[in-house]
Amino acid sequence: MNNPYMPYPVRIDDIEVATEDRSLKTFTFTFLNPEDEAAFDHKAGQFAMLSIPGKGEIPIGIASSPTEKGFVKFTVFRTGVVTTALHNMAVGDIMGIRGPMGNWYPWETLKGKNLVIIGGGFAFTTLRASIVYMLDPANRDNFGNIDVVYGARSPGMLLYREELFEWEKRDDINMHITVDGCDDPSWAYNVGFVPTIVEQKAPKADEDTFAIVCGPPIMIKFTQPALQSLGYGDNQIIMSLENRMKCGIGMCGRCNIGKELVCKDGPVFTLEDLNKTPREY
Protein backbone atom coordinates (compact mmCIF):
# COMPACT_ATOMS: atom_id res chain seq x y z
CA MET A 1 0.00 0.00 0.00
CA ASN A 2 1.20 3.48 -0.82
CA ASN A 3 2.23 5.17 2.43
CA PRO A 4 1.31 8.87 2.38
CA TYR A 5 3.45 9.48 5.51
CA MET A 6 6.63 8.27 3.77
CA PRO A 7 8.76 11.17 2.53
CA TYR A 8 10.64 11.08 -0.75
CA PRO A 9 14.37 11.23 0.03
CA VAL A 10 16.01 14.42 -1.27
CA ARG A 11 19.44 16.05 -1.19
CA ILE A 12 20.01 19.73 -0.47
CA ASP A 13 21.73 21.04 -3.60
CA ASP A 14 21.81 24.73 -2.88
CA ILE A 15 21.18 27.08 0.03
CA GLU A 16 20.79 30.79 -0.54
CA VAL A 17 20.29 33.44 2.12
CA ALA A 18 17.11 35.16 0.94
CA THR A 19 16.85 38.29 3.10
CA GLU A 20 19.26 40.75 4.66
CA ASP A 21 18.37 39.69 8.21
CA ARG A 22 19.21 36.07 7.31
CA SER A 23 15.88 34.87 8.73
CA LEU A 24 14.92 33.36 5.38
CA LYS A 25 16.85 30.92 3.25
CA THR A 26 15.97 29.38 -0.07
CA PHE A 27 16.69 25.65 -0.34
CA THR A 28 16.97 23.78 -3.62
CA PHE A 29 16.39 20.03 -3.39
CA THR A 30 16.93 17.22 -5.86
CA PHE A 31 15.25 13.85 -5.54
CA LEU A 32 17.49 10.86 -4.86
CA ASN A 33 15.21 8.67 -6.99
CA PRO A 34 14.21 9.95 -10.46
CA GLU A 35 10.84 8.18 -10.21
CA ASP A 36 10.04 10.24 -7.10
CA GLU A 37 10.60 13.44 -9.07
CA ALA A 38 8.12 12.24 -11.67
CA ALA A 39 5.63 11.38 -8.92
CA PHE A 40 6.07 14.83 -7.36
CA ASP A 41 4.08 16.54 -10.09
CA HIS A 42 2.85 19.81 -8.60
CA LYS A 43 0.85 22.84 -9.69
CA ALA A 44 1.63 26.40 -8.64
CA GLY A 45 -0.02 27.11 -5.30
CA GLN A 46 0.51 23.71 -3.69
CA PHE A 47 2.67 23.01 -0.65
CA ALA A 48 4.73 20.10 0.66
CA MET A 49 5.98 18.75 3.97
CA LEU A 50 9.70 19.21 4.51
CA SER A 51 10.71 16.27 6.63
CA ILE A 52 13.88 16.12 8.72
CA PRO A 53 14.35 12.74 10.40
CA GLY A 54 14.76 13.28 14.13
CA LYS A 55 13.30 16.78 14.06
CA GLY A 56 9.91 16.61 12.40
CA GLU A 57 7.98 18.07 9.51
CA ILE A 58 6.78 21.50 8.39
CA PRO A 59 4.30 22.51 5.68
CA ILE A 60 5.91 24.98 3.22
CA GLY A 61 4.62 26.42 -0.04
CA ILE A 62 6.45 25.25 -3.14
CA ALA A 63 8.42 28.19 -4.53
CA SER A 64 9.56 26.57 -7.78
CA SER A 65 7.28 26.50 -10.78
CA PRO A 66 6.10 23.23 -12.34
CA THR A 67 7.88 24.45 -15.48
CA GLU A 68 11.25 24.36 -13.69
CA LYS A 69 12.46 20.79 -13.98
CA GLY A 70 15.09 18.82 -12.11
CA PHE A 71 14.69 20.41 -8.68
CA VAL A 72 12.18 21.83 -6.20
CA LYS A 73 12.67 25.03 -4.26
CA PHE A 74 11.39 26.28 -0.90
CA THR A 75 12.01 29.53 0.95
CA VAL A 76 11.82 28.99 4.70
CA PHE A 77 11.56 31.45 7.61
CA ARG A 78 13.47 30.34 10.70
CA THR A 79 10.97 30.17 13.54
CA GLY A 80 10.70 26.77 15.28
CA VAL A 81 12.45 23.45 15.86
CA VAL A 82 12.33 22.13 12.30
CA THR A 83 13.01 25.41 10.50
CA THR A 84 15.97 26.11 12.81
CA ALA A 85 17.37 22.65 12.11
CA LEU A 86 16.87 23.22 8.40
CA HIS A 87 18.67 26.58 8.53
CA ASN A 88 21.61 24.78 10.15
CA MET A 89 21.84 22.11 7.45
CA ALA A 90 24.41 22.06 4.67
CA VAL A 91 24.53 21.40 0.95
CA GLY A 92 24.68 17.65 0.42
CA ASP A 93 22.58 16.76 3.49
CA ILE A 94 19.83 14.18 3.03
CA MET A 95 16.27 14.76 4.21
CA GLY A 96 12.73 14.15 2.95
CA ILE A 97 9.79 15.79 1.18
CA ARG A 98 6.17 14.66 1.24
CA GLY A 99 3.73 15.99 -1.29
CA PRO A 100 2.67 17.82 -3.29
CA MET A 101 -0.27 18.65 -1.05
CA GLY A 102 -3.46 20.64 -1.15
CA ASN A 103 -5.18 22.38 -4.02
CA TRP A 104 -3.66 25.09 -6.24
CA TYR A 105 -4.57 28.43 -7.71
CA PRO A 106 -7.50 27.73 -10.07
CA TRP A 107 -5.51 27.76 -13.31
CA GLU A 108 -8.40 26.40 -15.40
CA THR A 109 -10.69 29.24 -14.24
CA LEU A 110 -7.89 31.77 -14.74
CA LYS A 111 -7.27 30.83 -18.36
CA GLY A 112 -7.64 33.90 -20.58
CA LYS A 113 -8.12 36.20 -17.57
CA ASN A 114 -6.23 39.22 -16.25
CA LEU A 115 -4.53 38.68 -12.94
CA VAL A 116 -3.34 40.88 -10.15
CA ILE A 117 -1.01 39.11 -7.77
CA ILE A 118 -0.68 40.63 -4.31
CA GLY A 119 1.96 39.45 -1.88
CA GLY A 120 3.56 40.66 1.30
CA GLY A 121 6.65 39.71 3.27
CA PHE A 122 7.75 36.11 2.98
CA ALA A 123 4.37 34.88 1.70
CA PHE A 124 5.62 35.34 -1.84
CA THR A 125 6.77 31.77 -2.43
CA THR A 126 3.83 30.17 -4.23
CA LEU A 127 3.28 33.55 -5.92
CA ARG A 128 6.80 33.34 -7.33
CA ALA A 129 5.97 29.82 -8.56
CA SER A 130 2.82 31.21 -10.18
CA ILE A 131 4.59 34.12 -11.91
CA VAL A 132 7.35 31.88 -13.29
CA TYR A 133 4.67 29.46 -14.46
CA MET A 134 2.64 32.15 -16.23
CA LEU A 135 5.69 33.83 -17.81
CA ASP A 136 6.85 30.54 -19.30
CA PRO A 137 6.66 30.99 -23.10
CA ALA A 138 4.39 27.96 -23.33
CA ASN A 139 1.87 29.53 -20.92
CA ARG A 140 2.07 33.31 -21.29
CA ASP A 141 -0.54 33.46 -24.06
CA ASN A 142 -3.03 31.73 -21.76
CA PHE A 143 -3.33 34.84 -19.61
CA GLY A 144 -4.23 38.49 -20.19
CA ASN A 145 -2.59 41.32 -18.26
CA ILE A 146 -0.51 40.36 -15.24
CA ASP A 147 -0.01 42.90 -12.45
CA VAL A 148 2.07 42.17 -9.36
CA VAL A 149 2.02 44.15 -6.12
CA TYR A 150 4.69 42.87 -3.79
CA GLY A 151 5.85 44.56 -0.64
CA ALA A 152 8.26 43.97 2.21
CA ARG A 153 9.51 45.99 5.18
CA SER A 154 12.66 47.14 3.36
CA PRO A 155 14.44 46.49 0.04
CA GLY A 156 16.67 43.88 1.69
CA MET A 157 13.64 41.93 2.91
CA LEU A 158 12.21 41.39 -0.58
CA LEU A 159 12.47 37.79 -1.70
CA TYR A 160 13.84 36.81 -5.13
CA ARG A 161 15.19 40.35 -5.70
CA GLU A 162 17.09 39.56 -8.90
CA GLU A 163 14.03 38.03 -10.51
CA LEU A 164 11.83 40.94 -9.38
CA PHE A 165 14.08 43.46 -11.05
CA GLU A 166 14.27 41.36 -14.22
CA TRP A 167 10.47 41.17 -14.33
CA GLU A 168 10.43 44.97 -13.94
CA LYS A 169 12.21 45.21 -17.31
CA ARG A 170 9.69 43.04 -19.15
CA ASP A 171 6.69 44.45 -20.97
CA ASP A 172 4.43 41.44 -20.45
CA ILE A 173 4.11 41.91 -16.68
CA ASN A 174 3.42 45.07 -14.65
CA MET A 175 5.45 45.06 -11.46
CA HIS A 176 4.58 47.29 -8.48
CA ILE A 177 7.32 46.60 -5.96
CA THR A 178 7.00 48.45 -2.69
CA VAL A 179 8.64 48.72 0.72
CA ASP A 180 7.18 50.00 3.98
CA GLY A 181 10.02 52.45 4.37
CA CYS A 182 13.40 53.20 2.76
CA ASP A 183 16.19 55.73 3.33
CA ASP A 184 18.10 54.77 0.18
CA PRO A 185 17.75 57.71 -2.28
CA SER A 186 18.47 55.39 -5.22
CA TRP A 187 15.32 53.30 -4.46
CA ALA A 188 13.43 53.63 -7.72
CA TYR A 189 10.24 51.85 -6.81
CA ASN A 190 7.24 52.43 -4.53
CA VAL A 191 7.19 53.27 -0.84
CA GLY A 192 4.00 52.41 1.08
CA PHE A 193 2.03 49.53 2.50
CA VAL A 194 0.67 46.91 0.13
CA PRO A 195 -3.05 47.85 0.50
CA THR A 196 -2.28 51.47 -0.40
CA ILE A 197 -0.28 50.47 -3.47
CA VAL A 198 -3.09 48.08 -4.47
CA GLU A 199 -5.55 50.96 -4.35
CA GLN A 200 -3.26 53.19 -6.42
CA LYS A 201 -1.79 50.75 -8.94
CA ALA A 202 -3.91 47.62 -9.27
CA PRO A 203 -6.29 47.49 -12.22
CA LYS A 204 -9.98 48.09 -11.64
CA ALA A 205 -12.01 44.91 -11.60
CA ASP A 206 -14.03 43.64 -14.51
CA GLU A 207 -15.46 40.19 -14.92
CA ASP A 208 -12.25 38.96 -16.54
CA THR A 209 -9.91 40.07 -13.76
CA PHE A 210 -8.99 38.06 -10.68
CA ALA A 211 -6.81 38.82 -7.66
CA ILE A 212 -4.58 36.35 -5.83
CA VAL A 213 -3.66 37.47 -2.32
CA CYS A 214 -1.05 35.90 -0.08
CA GLY A 215 0.48 37.56 2.95
CA PRO A 216 0.38 38.09 6.69
CA PRO A 217 -3.11 38.34 8.25
CA ILE A 218 -2.86 42.10 8.76
CA MET A 219 -2.03 42.68 5.09
CA ILE A 220 -4.88 40.43 3.97
CA LYS A 221 -7.26 42.25 6.28
CA PHE A 222 -6.51 45.68 4.82
CA THR A 223 -6.10 44.52 1.20
CA GLN A 224 -9.64 43.19 1.13
CA PRO A 225 -11.37 46.62 1.33
CA ALA A 226 -8.83 47.99 -1.18
CA LEU A 227 -9.82 45.30 -3.68
CA GLN A 228 -13.50 45.77 -2.92
CA SER A 229 -13.19 49.50 -3.63
CA LEU A 230 -11.72 48.56 -7.03
CA GLY A 231 -14.82 46.47 -7.67
CA TYR A 232 -13.54 42.94 -7.09
CA GLY A 233 -16.27 40.47 -6.15
CA ASP A 234 -15.74 37.86 -3.45
CA ASN A 235 -15.44 35.14 -6.10
CA GLN A 236 -12.65 37.12 -7.80
CA ILE A 237 -10.48 37.33 -4.68
CA ILE A 238 -8.40 34.18 -4.31
CA MET A 239 -6.43 33.62 -1.11
CA SER A 240 -3.97 31.07 0.17
CA LEU A 241 -4.22 30.22 3.88
CA GLU A 242 -2.12 28.45 6.43
CA ASN A 243 -2.99 26.64 9.65
CA ARG A 244 -1.00 24.34 11.90
CA MET A 245 -0.74 20.92 10.23
CA LYS A 246 0.76 17.51 10.91
CA CYS A 247 -0.39 15.00 8.32
CA GLY A 248 -1.05 17.22 5.29
CA ILE A 249 -3.53 14.67 3.90
CA GLY A 250 -6.72 15.55 5.79
CA MET A 251 -6.48 13.06 8.64
CA CYS A 252 -4.90 14.56 11.76
CA GLY A 253 -7.75 17.00 12.31
CA ARG A 254 -6.18 20.28 13.41
CA CYS A 255 -6.16 22.57 10.37
CA ASN A 256 -9.94 22.68 9.95
CA ILE A 257 -11.90 25.86 9.37
CA GLY A 258 -15.35 24.52 10.11
CA LYS A 259 -15.71 21.47 7.90
CA GLU A 260 -13.01 22.55 5.44
CA LEU A 261 -9.45 21.33 5.95
CA VAL A 262 -6.76 23.81 4.95
CA CYS A 263 -4.39 20.96 4.01
CA LYS A 264 -6.77 19.12 1.71
CA ASP A 265 -9.68 21.39 0.73
CA GLY A 266 -7.23 24.34 0.69
CA PRO A 267 -4.87 26.04 1.09
CA VAL A 268 -6.42 28.07 -1.77
CA PHE A 269 -9.92 29.46 -1.18
CA THR A 270 -11.89 32.29 -2.74
CA LEU A 271 -13.21 34.93 -0.38
CA GLU A 272 -16.65 33.67 -1.40
CA ASP A 273 -15.70 30.17 -0.07
CA LEU A 274 -14.29 31.62 3.15
CA ASN A 275 -17.42 33.65 3.83
CA LYS A 276 -19.23 30.33 4.26
CA THR A 277 -16.80 29.14 6.95
CA PRO A 278 -16.38 30.16 10.59
CA ARG A 279 -13.05 31.78 9.55
CA GLU A 280 -10.93 30.13 12.24
CA TYR A 281 -7.59 30.85 10.63
Add this chain to the structure above:
Amino acid sequence: MKVIKIDKNKWTKGLDTARESYQLFGPVKIKENHCFAPLKRDQQPDMTVVDTVLSPKSTVFPQTEKLMTATLDTSKPNHHLMERADTDYSPRAVIGIRPFDARAIDLVKLNFDTKDHRDPYWCDAHDATTFVGLAVNTPSQFDFSTSMDSGPFDEKGLDVLLVDMDTGYLAKILTPKGEAFMACAGFNREATAGDLQKMEELKKAAEQAITTQVETDNLREKSLLDLHQAPFWDDVAFSCINCGTCTFVCPTCWCFDIQDETKGNNTTRFRNWDSCMSPLFTLHGSGHNPRGEKTQRVRQRFMHKLKYFLDKYDQGTMCVGCGRCVKSCPVNIDIREVCNVMNAYEPQK
Protein backbone atom coordinates in the same frame (compact mmCIF):
# COMPACT_ATOMS: atom_id res chain seq x y z
CA MET B 1 -27.89 -14.86 8.75
CA LYS B 2 -26.43 -17.64 10.83
CA VAL B 3 -26.83 -17.60 14.60
CA ILE B 4 -24.70 -19.91 16.71
CA LYS B 5 -25.23 -20.99 20.27
CA ILE B 6 -22.25 -21.18 22.62
CA ASP B 7 -22.36 -22.79 26.08
CA LYS B 8 -20.51 -20.66 28.61
CA ASN B 9 -18.55 -23.66 29.84
CA LYS B 10 -17.18 -24.08 26.31
CA TRP B 11 -16.48 -20.38 25.84
CA THR B 12 -13.03 -20.33 27.43
CA LYS B 13 -11.89 -23.41 25.53
CA GLY B 14 -13.10 -21.88 22.26
CA LEU B 15 -11.21 -18.67 22.94
CA ASP B 16 -8.09 -20.65 23.75
CA THR B 17 -8.38 -22.44 20.42
CA ALA B 18 -8.83 -19.12 18.61
CA ARG B 19 -5.72 -17.73 20.35
CA GLU B 20 -3.58 -20.06 18.26
CA SER B 21 -4.60 -18.11 15.14
CA TYR B 22 -5.56 -14.69 16.49
CA GLN B 23 -4.12 -12.23 18.92
CA LEU B 24 -7.01 -11.49 21.26
CA PHE B 25 -7.93 -8.12 22.75
CA GLY B 26 -10.59 -7.69 25.40
CA PRO B 27 -11.77 -5.74 28.42
CA VAL B 28 -9.51 -6.40 31.42
CA LYS B 29 -9.02 -4.68 34.74
CA ILE B 30 -5.81 -2.62 34.85
CA LYS B 31 -5.28 -1.20 38.34
CA GLU B 32 -8.69 0.23 39.24
CA ASN B 33 -10.23 0.49 35.81
CA HIS B 34 -11.30 -1.62 32.87
CA CYS B 35 -9.63 -1.05 29.53
CA PHE B 36 -9.22 -2.94 26.28
CA ALA B 37 -5.79 -4.55 26.09
CA PRO B 38 -4.08 -7.50 24.41
CA LEU B 39 -5.00 -10.60 26.40
CA LYS B 40 -2.10 -12.46 27.94
CA ARG B 41 -1.98 -16.23 27.77
CA ASP B 42 -4.64 -17.58 30.19
CA GLN B 43 -6.17 -14.12 30.59
CA GLN B 44 -9.91 -14.03 29.92
CA PRO B 45 -11.90 -11.00 28.75
CA ASP B 46 -14.23 -9.61 31.39
CA MET B 47 -17.57 -9.92 29.62
CA THR B 48 -19.52 -8.13 32.36
CA VAL B 49 -18.14 -4.61 32.09
CA VAL B 50 -20.40 -2.38 29.98
CA ASP B 51 -18.31 0.71 29.39
CA THR B 52 -14.55 0.61 29.81
CA VAL B 53 -13.00 3.93 30.87
CA LEU B 54 -11.22 4.23 27.52
CA SER B 55 -12.90 3.01 24.37
CA PRO B 56 -11.38 0.16 22.34
CA LYS B 57 -10.31 2.61 19.59
CA SER B 58 -6.74 1.87 20.67
CA THR B 59 -7.00 -1.62 19.17
CA VAL B 60 -6.75 -0.07 15.69
CA PHE B 61 -5.43 3.37 16.67
CA PRO B 62 -2.90 3.02 19.51
CA GLN B 63 -2.42 5.99 21.81
CA THR B 64 1.23 5.97 20.71
CA GLU B 65 2.17 4.32 17.45
CA LYS B 66 5.47 3.97 15.60
CA LEU B 67 5.12 5.18 12.02
CA MET B 68 8.68 5.18 10.72
CA THR B 69 12.26 4.77 11.78
CA ALA B 70 15.60 5.98 10.44
CA THR B 71 19.25 5.94 11.36
CA LEU B 72 21.09 9.25 11.64
CA ASP B 73 24.49 7.49 11.44
CA THR B 74 26.06 9.01 8.33
CA SER B 75 28.43 6.05 7.97
CA LYS B 76 25.41 3.89 7.08
CA PRO B 77 24.30 3.89 3.41
CA ASN B 78 20.62 4.36 4.36
CA HIS B 79 21.16 7.23 6.79
CA HIS B 80 18.27 9.72 7.07
CA LEU B 81 16.04 7.50 4.93
CA MET B 82 12.75 6.71 6.64
CA GLU B 83 11.49 3.15 6.70
CA ARG B 84 8.08 1.99 7.77
CA ALA B 85 8.14 0.66 11.34
CA ASP B 86 7.92 -3.07 11.69
CA THR B 87 4.45 -3.69 13.13
CA ASP B 88 2.64 -6.98 13.54
CA TYR B 89 -0.57 -7.02 11.52
CA SER B 90 -1.30 -10.72 11.91
CA PRO B 91 -4.97 -11.58 12.56
CA ARG B 92 -6.41 -10.22 15.76
CA ALA B 93 -9.84 -10.24 17.33
CA VAL B 94 -11.40 -7.77 19.72
CA ILE B 95 -13.64 -9.73 22.06
CA GLY B 96 -16.48 -8.02 23.90
CA ILE B 97 -16.43 -4.69 22.05
CA ARG B 98 -19.77 -3.00 22.68
CA PRO B 99 -21.97 -2.07 19.69
CA PHE B 100 -21.61 1.71 20.16
CA ASP B 101 -17.82 1.34 20.11
CA ALA B 102 -17.90 -0.74 16.93
CA ARG B 103 -20.18 1.85 15.36
CA ALA B 104 -17.57 4.46 16.35
CA ILE B 105 -14.77 2.58 14.57
CA ASP B 106 -17.01 2.40 11.51
CA LEU B 107 -17.42 6.21 11.59
CA VAL B 108 -13.71 6.83 12.12
CA LYS B 109 -13.03 4.71 9.02
CA LEU B 110 -14.49 7.59 6.99
CA ASN B 111 -11.50 9.67 8.07
CA PHE B 112 -8.72 7.14 7.59
CA ASP B 113 -9.91 5.29 4.49
CA THR B 114 -10.69 7.92 1.86
CA LYS B 115 -10.72 8.03 -1.92
CA ASP B 116 -7.57 10.19 -1.91
CA HIS B 117 -5.49 8.45 0.73
CA ARG B 118 -5.61 5.33 2.88
CA ASP B 119 -3.85 5.66 6.21
CA PRO B 120 -1.86 2.42 6.00
CA TYR B 121 -1.41 2.04 9.76
CA TRP B 122 -5.07 2.41 10.66
CA CYS B 123 -6.29 0.46 7.63
CA ASP B 124 -3.86 -2.43 8.06
CA ALA B 125 -4.85 -2.75 11.72
CA HIS B 126 -8.53 -2.55 10.82
CA ASP B 127 -8.16 -5.11 8.03
CA ALA B 128 -6.42 -7.50 10.44
CA THR B 129 -9.11 -7.22 13.09
CA THR B 130 -12.25 -9.25 13.65
CA PHE B 131 -14.72 -7.43 15.89
CA VAL B 132 -16.58 -9.87 18.12
CA GLY B 133 -19.12 -7.59 19.77
CA LEU B 134 -21.20 -8.08 22.86
CA ALA B 135 -24.72 -6.65 23.01
CA VAL B 136 -25.60 -4.48 25.98
CA ASN B 137 -28.43 -6.20 27.86
CA THR B 138 -28.47 -3.68 30.70
CA PRO B 139 -27.53 -0.21 29.45
CA SER B 140 -25.88 2.19 31.87
CA GLN B 141 -27.55 5.43 32.92
CA PHE B 142 -25.14 7.31 30.62
CA ASP B 143 -26.03 5.34 27.49
CA PHE B 144 -27.92 7.33 24.85
CA SER B 145 -26.82 5.29 21.87
CA THR B 146 -30.35 4.83 20.54
CA SER B 147 -30.49 8.59 19.91
CA MET B 148 -27.26 8.47 17.93
CA ASP B 149 -28.01 5.96 15.20
CA SER B 150 -26.60 3.09 17.24
CA GLY B 151 -28.07 1.05 20.08
CA PRO B 152 -27.42 -1.75 22.54
CA PHE B 153 -27.76 -4.41 19.84
CA ASP B 154 -26.45 -2.34 16.88
CA GLU B 155 -24.62 -4.50 14.34
CA LYS B 156 -22.81 -1.81 12.33
CA GLY B 157 -19.06 -2.28 12.31
CA LEU B 158 -19.22 -5.74 13.89
CA ASP B 159 -18.25 -9.11 12.45
CA VAL B 160 -20.08 -11.08 15.15
CA LEU B 161 -22.67 -9.90 17.67
CA LEU B 162 -22.71 -11.94 20.86
CA VAL B 163 -25.74 -11.81 23.11
CA ASP B 164 -25.39 -12.93 26.70
CA MET B 165 -28.21 -15.43 27.32
CA ASP B 166 -27.15 -16.15 30.90
CA THR B 167 -26.05 -19.77 30.48
CA GLY B 168 -24.54 -19.15 27.09
CA TYR B 169 -24.02 -16.72 24.23
CA LEU B 170 -25.87 -16.43 21.00
CA ALA B 171 -23.49 -15.38 18.24
CA LYS B 172 -25.01 -13.65 15.22
CA ILE B 173 -22.49 -13.97 12.42
CA LEU B 174 -22.45 -10.79 10.33
CA THR B 175 -19.46 -11.08 7.97
CA PRO B 176 -17.13 -13.70 6.46
CA LYS B 177 -14.49 -12.51 8.95
CA GLY B 178 -16.87 -13.31 11.78
CA GLU B 179 -17.68 -16.68 10.28
CA ALA B 180 -13.97 -17.53 10.04
CA PHE B 181 -13.39 -16.59 13.68
CA MET B 182 -16.28 -18.71 14.94
CA ALA B 183 -15.15 -21.66 12.86
CA CYS B 184 -11.62 -21.25 14.19
CA ALA B 185 -12.90 -21.24 17.77
CA GLY B 186 -14.91 -24.36 17.03
CA PHE B 187 -18.32 -22.80 17.71
CA ASN B 188 -20.82 -24.31 15.32
CA ARG B 189 -24.05 -25.31 17.07
CA GLU B 190 -26.98 -23.58 15.39
CA ALA B 191 -29.40 -21.66 17.55
CA THR B 192 -33.08 -22.66 17.69
CA ALA B 193 -36.08 -20.54 16.81
CA GLY B 194 -36.77 -20.21 20.51
CA ASP B 195 -33.28 -18.78 21.09
CA LEU B 196 -33.80 -16.21 18.36
CA GLN B 197 -37.10 -15.14 19.85
CA LYS B 198 -35.48 -14.75 23.27
CA MET B 199 -32.74 -12.63 21.66
CA GLU B 200 -35.32 -10.32 20.09
CA GLU B 201 -36.96 -9.91 23.49
CA LEU B 202 -33.66 -9.00 25.12
CA LYS B 203 -32.99 -6.48 22.36
CA LYS B 204 -36.36 -4.81 22.81
CA ALA B 205 -35.92 -4.69 26.59
CA ALA B 206 -32.43 -3.20 26.31
CA GLU B 207 -33.57 -0.52 23.87
CA GLN B 208 -36.48 0.36 26.13
CA ALA B 209 -34.18 0.57 29.13
CA ILE B 210 -32.44 3.57 27.55
CA THR B 211 -34.61 6.46 28.67
CA THR B 212 -32.37 9.39 27.72
CA GLN B 213 -33.63 10.95 24.51
CA VAL B 214 -31.27 13.33 22.70
CA GLU B 215 -32.69 15.32 19.80
CA THR B 216 -30.64 15.46 16.60
CA ASP B 217 -33.28 15.71 13.90
CA ASN B 218 -32.86 19.46 13.19
CA LEU B 219 -29.05 19.52 13.13
CA ARG B 220 -28.74 18.86 9.42
CA GLU B 221 -30.95 21.80 8.42
CA LYS B 222 -29.37 24.26 10.85
CA SER B 223 -26.93 26.75 9.35
CA LEU B 224 -23.34 25.95 10.27
CA LEU B 225 -22.55 29.64 10.70
CA ASP B 226 -25.64 30.28 12.83
CA LEU B 227 -24.64 27.47 15.18
CA HIS B 228 -21.04 28.65 15.24
CA GLN B 229 -22.11 32.18 16.15
CA ALA B 230 -24.79 31.10 18.62
CA PRO B 231 -24.66 32.91 21.97
CA PHE B 232 -24.63 29.79 24.17
CA TRP B 233 -21.00 28.73 23.67
CA ASP B 234 -19.59 30.86 26.48
CA ASP B 235 -22.09 29.26 28.86
CA VAL B 236 -21.26 25.75 27.62
CA ALA B 237 -17.52 26.38 27.98
CA PHE B 238 -17.68 28.36 31.23
CA SER B 239 -16.77 25.51 33.57
CA CYS B 240 -14.45 23.66 31.14
CA ILE B 241 -10.89 23.30 32.38
CA ASN B 242 -9.62 22.06 28.96
CA CYS B 243 -8.33 18.85 30.53
CA GLY B 244 -9.04 16.90 27.34
CA THR B 245 -10.52 13.89 29.14
CA CYS B 246 -13.56 13.97 26.86
CA THR B 247 -11.37 13.59 23.78
CA PHE B 248 -9.28 10.75 25.19
CA VAL B 249 -12.24 8.66 26.39
CA CYS B 250 -14.23 9.33 23.21
CA PRO B 251 -14.42 6.39 20.78
CA THR B 252 -14.72 8.71 17.74
CA CYS B 253 -12.03 11.29 18.56
CA TRP B 254 -9.26 10.51 16.10
CA CYS B 255 -7.08 13.66 16.00
CA PHE B 256 -3.40 12.97 16.28
CA ASP B 257 0.01 14.58 16.54
CA ILE B 258 3.23 13.42 14.85
CA GLN B 259 6.53 13.69 16.75
CA ASP B 260 10.10 12.52 16.18
CA GLU B 261 12.01 10.97 19.09
CA THR B 262 15.72 10.27 18.88
CA LYS B 263 17.98 8.12 21.02
CA GLY B 264 21.59 7.97 19.93
CA ASN B 265 21.52 7.61 16.17
CA ASN B 266 18.13 5.96 16.04
CA THR B 267 15.12 8.11 15.37
CA THR B 268 11.47 7.13 15.35
CA ARG B 269 8.53 9.09 14.01
CA PHE B 270 5.55 8.47 16.29
CA ARG B 271 1.98 9.49 16.22
CA ASN B 272 0.10 10.18 19.41
CA TRP B 273 -3.51 10.93 20.24
CA ASP B 274 -3.97 14.66 20.35
CA SER B 275 -6.78 16.83 21.66
CA CYS B 276 -8.56 19.89 20.26
CA MET B 277 -8.89 21.03 23.90
CA SER B 278 -5.21 22.00 23.94
CA PRO B 279 -4.26 25.49 22.69
CA LEU B 280 -1.07 23.98 21.25
CA PHE B 281 -3.23 21.94 18.88
CA THR B 282 -3.69 24.91 16.54
CA LEU B 283 -0.87 27.29 17.57
CA HIS B 284 0.95 28.75 14.56
CA GLY B 285 4.71 29.18 14.43
CA SER B 286 4.13 32.95 14.42
CA GLY B 287 2.34 32.80 17.78
CA HIS B 288 -1.04 33.40 16.17
CA ASN B 289 -3.71 30.93 17.31
CA PRO B 290 -7.01 30.53 15.46
CA ARG B 291 -8.51 28.74 18.48
CA GLY B 292 -6.59 30.41 21.29
CA GLU B 293 -9.66 30.89 23.52
CA LYS B 294 -11.24 28.14 25.57
CA THR B 295 -14.71 28.79 24.18
CA GLN B 296 -13.39 28.37 20.63
CA ARG B 297 -11.95 24.97 21.52
CA VAL B 298 -15.05 23.71 23.31
CA ARG B 299 -17.17 24.90 20.40
CA GLN B 300 -14.82 23.12 17.96
CA ARG B 301 -15.32 19.80 19.76
CA PHE B 302 -19.11 19.95 19.75
CA MET B 303 -19.37 21.48 16.30
CA HIS B 304 -17.05 18.82 14.84
CA LYS B 305 -19.04 15.99 16.35
CA LEU B 306 -22.55 17.30 15.81
CA LYS B 307 -22.36 19.54 12.75
CA TYR B 308 -19.14 19.54 10.65
CA PHE B 309 -19.00 15.75 10.46
CA LEU B 310 -22.70 15.51 9.71
CA ASP B 311 -22.44 18.09 6.91
CA LYS B 312 -19.28 16.56 5.46
CA TYR B 313 -20.25 12.89 5.29
CA ASP B 314 -24.04 12.84 5.73
CA GLN B 315 -23.70 9.70 7.84
CA GLY B 316 -25.14 11.02 11.08
CA THR B 317 -23.30 12.71 13.91
CA MET B 318 -19.81 11.80 15.09
CA CYS B 319 -21.22 10.75 18.47
CA VAL B 320 -22.39 7.22 19.21
CA GLY B 321 -23.97 7.90 22.58
CA CYS B 322 -21.63 5.82 24.72
CA GLY B 323 -21.81 8.42 27.49
CA ARG B 324 -18.11 8.23 28.45
CA CYS B 325 -17.49 11.98 28.19
CA VAL B 326 -20.58 12.64 30.28
CA LYS B 327 -19.38 10.22 32.93
CA SER B 328 -15.72 11.31 32.93
CA CYS B 329 -16.02 15.09 32.66
CA PRO B 330 -14.74 16.59 35.93
CA VAL B 331 -17.01 19.63 35.60
CA ASN B 332 -20.15 17.86 34.31
CA ILE B 333 -20.29 19.22 30.79
CA ASP B 334 -22.92 17.07 29.12
CA ILE B 335 -22.98 16.49 25.37
CA ARG B 336 -26.61 15.39 25.64
CA GLU B 337 -27.61 18.86 26.84
CA VAL B 338 -25.37 20.62 24.31
CA CYS B 339 -26.81 18.55 21.48
CA ASN B 340 -30.37 19.40 22.54
CA VAL B 341 -29.50 23.10 22.75
CA MET B 342 -27.92 23.02 19.29
CA ASN B 343 -30.83 21.09 17.86
CA ALA B 344 -33.33 23.60 19.24
CA TYR B 345 -31.37 26.76 18.43
CA GLU B 346 -33.12 29.46 16.40
CA PRO B 347 -31.02 32.55 15.69
CA GLN B 348 -32.51 35.92 16.67
CA LYS B 349 -33.37 37.70 13.44
